Amino acid sequence: MATVEELKLRVRELENELIKCKQRQCAAEDAHNRPKIDKMSAEVVDSNPYSNHLGFSVVGVGGVGSVTAEMLTRCGIGKLLLFDYDKVELANMNRLFFQPHQAGLSKVEAAEHTLRNINPDVAFETHNYNITTLDNFTHFMDRISHGGLEEGKPVDLVLSCVDNFEARMAINTACNELGQIWMESGVSENAVSGHIQLIIPGETACFACAPPLVVAANIDEKTLKREGVCAASLPTTMGVVAGLLVQNVLKYLLKFGTVSYYLGYNAMQDFFPTMAMKANPQCNDRHCRRQQEEFKKKEAERPKVEAVQPEEEEIIHEDNEWGIELVSEVSDAELQAASGAVPDLPEGITVAYTIPEKVSGDTVEETEVSLADLMAQMRKL
């Protein structure tokens, strides 16, 4: 029979083993071995990424937003604000990023944990709420305008990776009021198409200027799901869209290459239409109209370059030469007449209208009603 002393020894052994086990468990969960880098130099070296002076807000941390956040984190940005109110579900495993053991965690919490392990030098700020409710919307506006890399300054870019019209409109409203440049992304529910779009308040069309544009898929639903065969898959389409989005972000902020104002992805045909669309002077958002006035003033104040023969009617091809596309393919006249006629969109792009569902919230419906109807519906909002 064990003596009191032997039992006391056993208790101490077990207590020590338990402490060690708990430490190992933490290490397995929080396995970031790399220490933070003390000071970043201005030079581009492997240990010191080039975009560490930038702060981003990613709204929506789902199939596109999570991969977008991971790409930015691995590029070595300075600060990342994440907004989402969903929880990770096992049904999300058909997209990249989240893992089965994270099911039940909030998406922002799970994402921050994974991303901090990957790159502890990024400053993370997470907000587990729906930006469309009034209080949260006010807080959201405050954080994108004051939560940049330097507290008190705005973020460099807001990235919309949400899956519904209501959330897109909330971001649109906030960015118009703040004059905040943002990029939008989207993937169709059947995963066969997607797009990215750069919105510069006052300069390019906002979400209240014209109905959102989507990529025409030209597919027969029967072909899409015949013989138990699904079409294009979510991890692939969402991975491509996130990659195109972050690439465009880097091109825009780090000033290289041709920035795309609108870039579509038709997965069925490997077709990638591009276009640009000016802001609509008749836009219903008064902040958009104010930004347009300010943009006009700034343009007028800019030193004039030597007069060159204008080539406004020239069609921009996908294979156009080096340089940023600034010519709008949708004219002001077309936009002003937009409540009466569909603007002349490039092949492969069409208007969509996403109606927020009243009951269960998150899914997006795409209907093919006329632009007149769409604009009328939009005004009612």
Added chain:
Amino acid sequence: MATVEELKLRVRELENELIKCKQRQCAAEDAHNRPKIDKMSAEVVDSNPYSNHLGFSVVGVGGVGSVTAEMLTRCGIGKLLLFDYDKVELANMNRLFFQPHQAGLSKVEAAEHTLRNINPDVAFETHNYNITTLDNFTHFMDRISHGGLEEGKPVDLVLSCVDNFEARMAINTACNELGQIWMESGVSENAVSGHIQLIIPGETACFACAPPLVVAANIDEKTLKREGVCAASLPTTMGVVAGLLVQNVLKYLLKFGTVSYYLGYNAMQDFFPTMAMKANPQCNDRHCRRQQEEFKKKEAERPKVEAVQPEEEEIIHEDNEWGIELVSEVSDAELQAASGAVPDLPEGITVAYTIPEKVSGDTVEETEVSLADLMAQMRKL
């Protein structure tokens, strides 16, 4: 003072707590909570992915290969063979997939661990070796021809995600001999371009038929790295290429959409050239020539469809209608004359020649020598 009974109780408590902790630790390390699915039905439902009857070999588990493997795993394929001989390094953290705590592990081991957690229903087989040495090459050929979903049968597709010419040529040689269809992928070292390519032995050009094609970047190196600013980033470009690759895989094997024979990605201009190239009757690989003879025989035996006015000279546009592109844009005559002249490639695609480095192995050099030189060099191999 504690009695013997109290101490015994405490020992039992601690023992139980320790067991629980060890279980949690295992769960944290090997977090697959979802049980394997016992039996897959033929129907497409969330819990039962559609591509579980397919087996793939992914050669090269780096920036493109790892994401490719993750996408396939999340699509719910049946079996995945991984080939690589590299170890995970902290320098790989500027690409997707691997995490800092995996540094030091072999890439195939680290990838299998992550992927098995994501989807325990996939059967994994890993080979931590260089396929270009003689013994390994023989074993590699054996596994792609016998290690399919059903042991003894070939894999459905070999995916090349390697970063050097020597490994690509090894895959090319193996696939020509076996008549194994494969897809190739590549990303330029500066990350501003990439491509995917479908190779059907005997039908489309193999890597010995013509020099590899790359996407022209049209960039000035000064623009690319001015003011401490890097251009297009590795996680974005590699994420896009992996997405386009796996999308093309699914389109080809599950028979939907337009399969791309060659799809390029020019990240600087968001330009995506496509083309197709027939096998070269003068190819130096005798197995390629044999496959061409067999393909001709099969074509001749196929029941003839009603004669339609041939439209061989029609140019395939990127936005061509539904259907698989089967018209080669590079004619036989052009290919036969290829040792004397550069074939008429679509805008944005150019020939590259990747010379395997003798000393340190892995990097790829792109030179702009004439096609005549390239073909001559190739023949010497």
